[in-house]
Amino acid sequence: MGRREFLQASGAIGAAVAASGAAAANEPAQKKRYGMLIDTRRCFGVHACSVACKAENGVPLGQTRSWVEYIEKGTYPNVSRSFLPRLCNHCEKPNCVSVCPTGATWKRAEDGIVVVDADICIGCKYCVQACPYDARYPNPTTGAVDKCDFCFHRVAQGLEPACVEACPSRARVFGDLSDPESEISRTIATNPVTVLRPEKGTEPNVYYIAADHTGERTPALPNQYVRIETHRRQIERR
Amino acid sequence: MNAELFWGFPVVFYLFLAGVGAGALTVSSSVLLRGGGGPSGAHVDVARYGAFLAPLPIIIGCALLVFELGSFEVGHWFKWLNLYKVINLSPMSIGTWLLTVCIFVSLAYAYTFLSDPPGLGKDGALRLRRPLAWVSVPLGVAVAVYTGVLLGAMPSRPFWNSPILALLFLLSALSTGVAVILLARALLHPSKGGAGGEDRAFNESGYLLTASDSLLIGIELVIVFLFIMFAYLTVGDVRHAIAVILSGGDLAAVFWLGFIVLGLLLPAIVELKYVVPRLLFHKTFSPPRGIEILVPVVVLVGGFILRYVVVVAGQITGPVGI
Numbered sequence: 001m002g003r004r005e006f007l008q009a010s011g012a013i014g015a016a017v018a019a020s021g022a023a024a025a026n027e028p029a030q031k032k033r034y035g036m037l038i039d040t041r042r043c044f045g046v047h048a049c050s051v052a053c054k055a056e057n058g059v060p061l062g063q064t065r066s067w068v069e070y071i072e073k074g075t076y077p078n079v080s081r082s083f084l085p086r087l088c089n090h091c092e093k094p095n096c097v098s099v100c101p102t103g104a105t106w107k108r109a110e111d112g113i114v115v116v117d118a119d120i121c122i123g124c125k126y127c128v129q130a131c132p133y134d135a136r137y138p139n140p141t142t143g144a145v146d147k148c149d150f151c152f153h154r155v156a157q158g159l160e161p162a163c164v165e166a167c168p169s170r171a172r173v174f175g176d177l178s179d180p181e182s183e184i185s186r187t188i189a190t191n192p193v194t195v196l197r198p199e200k201g202t203e204p205n206v207y208y209i210a211a212d213h214t215g216e217r218t219p220a221l222p223n224q225y226v227r228i229e230t231h232r233r234q235i236e237r238r
Numbered sequence: 239m240n241a242e243l244f245w246g247f248p249v250v251f252y253l254f255l256a257g258v259g260a261g262a263l264t265v266s267s268s269v270l271l272r273g274g275g276g277p278s279g280a281h282v283d284v285a286r287y288g289a290f291l292a293p294l295p296i297i298i299g300c301a302l303l304v305f306e307l308g309s310f311e312v313g314h315w316f317k318w319l320n321l322y323k324v325i326n327l328s329p330m331s332i333g334t335w336l337l338t339v340c341i342f343v344s345l346a347y348a349y350t351f352l353s354d355p356p357g358l359g360k361d362g363a364l365r366l367r368r369p370l371a372w373v374s375v376p377l378g379v380a381v382a383v384y385t386g387v388l389l390g391a392m393p394s395r396p397f398w399n400s401p402i403l404a405l406l407f408l409l410s411a412l413s414t415g416v417a418v419i420l421l422a423r424a425l426l427h428p429s430k431g432g433a434g435g436e437d438r439a440f441n442e443s444g445y446l447l448t449a450s451d452s453l454l455i456g457i458e459l460v461i462v463f464l465f466i467m468f469a470y471l472t473v474g475d476v477r478h479a480i481a482v483i484l485s486g487g488d489l490a491a492v493f494w495l496g497f498i499v500l501g502l503l504l505p506a507i508v509e510l511k512y513v514v515p516r517l518l519f520h521k522t523f524s525p526p527r528g529i530e531i532l533v534p535v536v537v538l539v540g541g542f543i544l545r546y547v548v549v550v551a552g553q554i555t556g557p558v559g560i
Contacts, residue, residue, distance in 0.1 A: 084560070099391055101330035102320045122317050123308020125244045126330050132394035132557055138244065143312035196560050199474075200393050215559045217478065234242050238556030 032111040034150055035177040035205035036164070037184050037193065038085050040212070042171035045070060045083040047231070052166030053087075056151060062233055063137045065148040066163050069237075070229040071212045073221055082212040085171070087163065088135040088148035089196065089204030090114045096127035096136060104144070111176075112205065113152050118144035132200040134234055150174070177205065241554040248306040253385050253545040254414070255299030256337070257407060258538070261415020263292035263344050264378030267371035269446070281443040285371075287419045287426075289351045293344040295418075296381070300337055329391050333384045340377045347374050382411035389552060396475035397482065398552040402468075406461045406544075413454040414541035416447050417505075417534035423447075424530035444530070445516050445523035451537065452509040455502050462498070479555035483547060488554065493547045501540010505533045 045068055053059065053066040069084040090107075094114050097105050104121035107114045121144035128136045128145060139146040151161035159165070164172040175184035187209075194211055195204040214220055215237060216228055228237060266288020273279035304310055309317035321334045347370040349355050350363040358366070386404025393399055427440060469480035483493040508529060516523040525533075 095392060095394060099328050099330065101324075101326070101328040101334060103324045103326060104320070120320055121309070122314075122320050123311070124303075124330060125308065126328070126388075128244045129553070130392040130394055138308045140308075141312070143307075143309040143314055143317070145308065197557055200557065213560050217558045236241060237560060238241055238554075 030178050031109065032176045033178040033205065034090065034111050034113055034155070035175070035184060035207065036087070036150075036161075037173040037187055037207045037209065038211075039171050039173075039209040040083060040085070041210045042169040043068070043083040043085055043167075044169060046168060048166040048168055049085055049163035049172070050231070052162040053148070056154070056162035057149075059146070060139060060141055063139065063146070064232055065135075065137075065146065067231050069231065070227075071214055072227040072229075073212075073214055073225060075224050079225075080212075084208075084211060085163075086133070086135070086196075087206060088114060088150075089133055089202070089206040090148075090150060091205065092203035093201065095130040095132070095200075095202055099126045099130045101126065108152075111152075111155075113150045113155075114147075115149050115152065116145055116147060118142045118146070121145055132197050132202060133204075134232075134238055241556075243550065243553050245549055245553065246306070248302040250542070250546045250549045252299040252303045253407070253549065254542045255295040255302070256385055257382055257411035257541060257545070258414045258418050259292045259294070259296035259299065259344070260340065260378040260381035261411035261413070262288045262295075262378075262418050263340070263347070263374050263415070264382070264412060265415045265419060265447075265450075266292060267347065267374035267378070270367070270371045271375070281446060283423075283440070284419060284443045284447060286351045287422050288415070289344075289348045291418050291422055292378075292415075293341060293348055296337065296341055296344065300341070329384060329388045333381075333388055336377070336380050336384055340381050343370060343373055343377055346370055378411075378415075379408065382408045385411075389548065394557065395552045395555075396557065397479040397555050398548070399476070400465060400469070402461055402465050403548070406458065406465060409454055409458040409461060410541050410544055413451055413458060414538055416451040416454065417537035417541075420444070420447050420451070421531065421534035421538070424527060424534070441523050444525075445513065448509050448523070448525075448533075449513045449517065452506050452513055455506040455509075455537075459498075459502055459506075462502075475557045478558050479551070482551045482555050489547050489551050492543060493551075496543035497540050497547060500536055501543055505537045505540070508533050 047068050050064060050067050054064070057065060059065050066085070066087040069086060070081060071084060072079070072081045074080055090113055094107055097107055097114065101124065102120050102122055105114065105116045105127055118139070123138055123143045123145060125138055125145060128138065136145050136147040154161060160174050164174045173184045173187055175182040177185055179185060188207055191209050193207040193209055194213065195207055196211070198204070214226060216226055218226070230237060266285045269281050269288070270279065270285035273281045273285070304318050307318055321331065325331055325335060347367070350358070350367040350370060352363065354360055355363050383404045386407035389395070389398035390400060390403050423444065466480060466483070469476045470484070481487050483489050512523060512525040512529070515521040
């Protein structure tokens with residue numbers, strides 16, 4: 001390629017970039033990144049989310065895609081009980097995806113939802129081991145591994161996930177984290193938020209307001225009563 | 239212990255059997271290459287035992303894995319073939335392809351040890367044996383290492399998430415591979431007593447294997463020490479996870495008595511009792527038959543207990559806090 005042709009070509013590329021920039025100003029071309037914000041101050045542990053999730057997604061008996069943990073701690077009269085609703089964190093760097101040998105689970109490029117294709121999954125349970133949040137379980141009916149998928153079949157219809165809609169105290173906000181005007185982005189911007197187990201480096205997309213991070217092994221309350229009830233087959237958090 | 243074990247005995251058996259097979263394959267092919275690879279090369283009987291012993295454990299181990307798949311349990315008998323539709327960087331995907339290649343290569347390698355393999359002939363077999371051995375050494379090591387990488391790939395399982403675990407599995411695989419060859423020799427070799435040269439060759443290859451095994455066990459002990467020490471010296475998840483095999487932990491007894499004492503120290507001491515006189519004073523290496531059988535058996539039992547402890551410990555421990 002001669003110098004002249006090169007300059008012409010780069011000019012054309014520059015023009016194209018400028019044009020696409022103009023298009024981006026009209027309609028945001030940025031991909032969606034769905035996330036959830038859970039305000040635990042509003043949660044009072046009715047398990048409506050868990051029940052709605054099971055009904056919506058046909059989750060088998062004894063298994064949960066979405067669940068609520070109870071955290072009891074302290075010694076009378078200085079005691080508290082708080083609730084920690086849990087679900088798949090749809091991480092930015094999902095370890096479950098990187099270990100899948102068949103490509104049956106992946107993070108959707110268009111909206112960041114981590115999904116499982118039960119038709120491909122062989123049920124090796126490698127992802128179950130890899131998830132730091134125990135969000136996955138082997139489904140005994142399909143033989144595949146199953147998990148929360150942010151109810152993407154509902155989201156595609158413009159609805160909210162079942163757990164969000166069922167929550168009587170509006171503790172859950174679901175929305176697009178890459179849109180700064182969405183309710184979830186605005187609430188995260190104006191509140192102190194945390195994620196679970198950030199040290200695992202998976203960059204979760206489920207945020208919490210006022211979450212109690214106390215665990216059975218947290219040394220925050222030496223010699224005091226701490227009891228975690230997971231309401232799952234997995235009696236203890238791992 | 240209230241944790242659910244998503245990987246149970248099939249995985250424990252698989253890790254153990256794949257290790258034994260890969261170890262036997264590596265030992266057999268490296269002994270063959272070291273001895274010149276000819277039909278009358280040194281220790282060719284060791285290579286033959288190893289070659290015949292290697293494929294079956296690997297195949298059985300892989301079959302056990304298929305039985306544990308969720309898809310197999312609900313009747314999708316052949317869904318595991320989905321593994322062969324992709325290659326990605328998942329350790330399990332790489333391991334699947336490695337194991338497949340390893341099974342075929344080890345079968346071909348064993349085939350060349352038949353006295354007159356059909357379709358190949360005596361000379362053809364001899365010509366193929368050496369190149370196959372050259373492929374087998376790295377393949378066996380890769381399969382043995384991969385089993386540790388498989389477990390080590392996850393920050394969510396602090397007990398497994400250690401780079402030295404793969405090395406421990408490699409050493410254990412080689413040691414159990416040597417043990418299975420020693421055991422087969424002890425059981426199948428005609429009873430000793432003759433004063434012929436054949437008997438001396440048998441004793442010498444027994445010495446080679448036993449001395450190697452005691453060295454492997456020695457290195458294994460160092461790796462176990464490093465594994466525990468570095469976990470113990472850290473803080474947080476890994477420090478908490480290692481407590482499960484330390485004093486007071488759920489698996490402490492089975493780890494220290496079953497693996498360290500029974501599986502490593504006891505065979506190493508007995509082996510050294512017979513190896514050292516040969517090494518230092520050139521005495522004849524000829525342990526009694528009972529010892530020749532018992533030592534490999536406890537080494538194999540120790541290798542199995544190691545896989546059991548690691549698989550269970552990884553699943554009953556997890557990150558601290560939420």
